[in-house]
Amino acid sequence: MPKRSFSGIQPTGNLHLGNYLGAIKQWVKLQDTVDGIYCIVDLHACTATHDPVVLRRSVSAVAAFYLAAGLDPAKSTIFVQSAVGAHSELAWILGCVARFGELARMTQFKEKGEGRESVSVGLFTYPVLMAADILLYDANVVPVGEDQKQHVELCRDVAERFNATFGDTFILPEPLILGTGGRIMGLDQPTKKMSKSAGSPNNYIALEDDPDTITRKIKTAVTDTGGQICYAPEEKPGISNLLTIYSLLTGETMSDLEARYTGKGYGFFKRELTEVVVENLRPLQTRYRALKKDPAAVGEILRQGAERAAGIAGKTLSRARKRFGMEPV
């Protein structure tokens, strides 16, 4: 039986190159070796104040991008989180197993909540819902960026506690930390991760940006002192990030790129990188636009995905309910 993998993206803000290289592209690569469950986690998107209409639009955008990027509904399960009620229900059960203290320690909660006037309870219990997402599918691996590792660990802790107290129920997942691609940095702030909700649009290359916009954004990308093109994330975070993007898109190694661009200057490199980004995104964008014109087809894929997901999740949930004392009545 192939390993099962669960991962998801929140339908908030603009999908960008970091999401593609760091997540979706890696999932596509894993597609033939794992049973992939790929979710559009709209329940998580509600932890911050949101507009229902915008949320629905973002859900379709993420779905279209999953497909445009090459996730194949014949190989992977693609669905919207809120379409499978088991997520919410298991989250409640796990919320009674998780401890206040462990959630209060989550760095993402502390960072996101900091300075905010009000914070929803959902933002606090977010990791519990994420644990439910993962455990419902008996996922063995969870491909995530470095920043999500802590949440997967919490998921394991909660699952272990549940298993120890109520009997073996859940499979403990392993985080699969994605390599260099797991962390594409912001173009204007190369020491911080590229973000959908960054202050300036110059932080990211949106997957919908046209060639002119991409050109402008790469041109304004922050670089480092000195003119040599070499990969050194500590000393030269700016150019290293651009090299990472280049390497992930073309498959060339860092040393190949360093050799090729010796003595070439940042400006020259940026122009070539722009070409690479534009050309790599082009087919994806074409497919994306086509999918957007056919919402019925996307909807049908999501419906079938939700059906399969609900089948798997339902079994796990009923196992958990029994152990937890909820059925039979």
Add this chain to the structure above:
RNA sequence: AGGGCCGUAGCUCGAACUGGUAGAGCGGCGGACUCCAAAUCCGCGGGUUGGGGGUUCGAAUCCCUCCGGCCCUGCCA
């Protein structure tokens, strides 16, 4: 549940006299410069003054109410 303080641009606001045209700094955006950026210089936009109602010729300012935040006290478990 009762009481106190508070809410102005993306952020910080001990800006806005006594009720009289809503401001600054930072950030952001654009340009110059630069191999490209950064720094620097030049320029630019940005607001339902938390929402709604009232008083007034006129409300950020006064009154009522709701929302949200911080604090004190009480009540229940």
